[in-house]
Amino acid sequence: MNRDAEATRRRLLRAATEEFAAYGIAGARVDRIAAAAASNKAQIYHYFGSKDGLFDAVFDLMCRETLDAVPIDPAKLPEYAGRLFDSYQARPWVQRLAAWYRLERAGSGTLLPIVLESNAAKIDAVAAAQRQGLLPTRFTAPELLGLVLHLSGFWSSHTPELDARLADDTADRRRQVVVEAVAALVASP
Incomplete structure (x- = not known):
């Protein structure tokens, strides 16, 4: 693909992300x-069908950028959750795209390879850490990963009424809550 075609493709992806x-x-x-x-x-x-x-x-691009920017370290899940929170703060559209994906694609039978692959790799890493005794086993690896991911995005997933009650929380405090919640989750019983 020549440079002009690649530049057009990138512009379309940026505009589509916002839309x-x-x-x-x-x-x-598509006209917008x-x-x-x-x-x-x-x-x-032509480019996307x-x-x-x-x-x-x-x-796919959003997932790849997140995977590159925030690799999982299953031995340090609280820090991983904090880094995911930071990523969501820096790129607020990520949580909105994920919400639309869940709302509009649930039950469609369409599963994106990048999501399947990244989830499988993360679950395998968590399971390996559990086998090594680095993480508790009271939750299965998929359950534990799901809890960590949801806690990382907690602040974008609640109602406006709760958000109003939490309006005084700073980004630092919100990050601290995420990290401490995941630390409590993975603490030995």
Whole structure:
């Protein structure tokens, strides 16, 4: 792919990230994405096949960037959770894209390879740490990973009413809560 084509593809992915984060898959409009990317709808279909294909490409890129920026260390799950929290703070669209993905793709039968692969690798790492005695076994490896991931994104997943009660919390305090909650989770019983 030549540089102009790659630049167009990157612009489309950036514009699509903003559009999908704001409106979800169903609400996103390819004409707005094309306009924001200084491109046209034909290019979206050329590079990604469909609006769903474009969403999948956005989600794949987001997952890869997160995996590169925040590798798991199962022996230090509280710190991993804190780094995930930091990543979500720096890239707030990640949690919005994940919410749209859960809402609009649940039960669709479409499972993204990057998500399957990253979950499998993380679960294997947690299971290995459990076998080595580094992590407790009161939860299975998938359950423990799920709890850590949800605690890392806790602040973006509750109701506005609870958020209003927590409005005075600083980012540092919110991070501290995540790290301490995961530390309590993995503490020996």
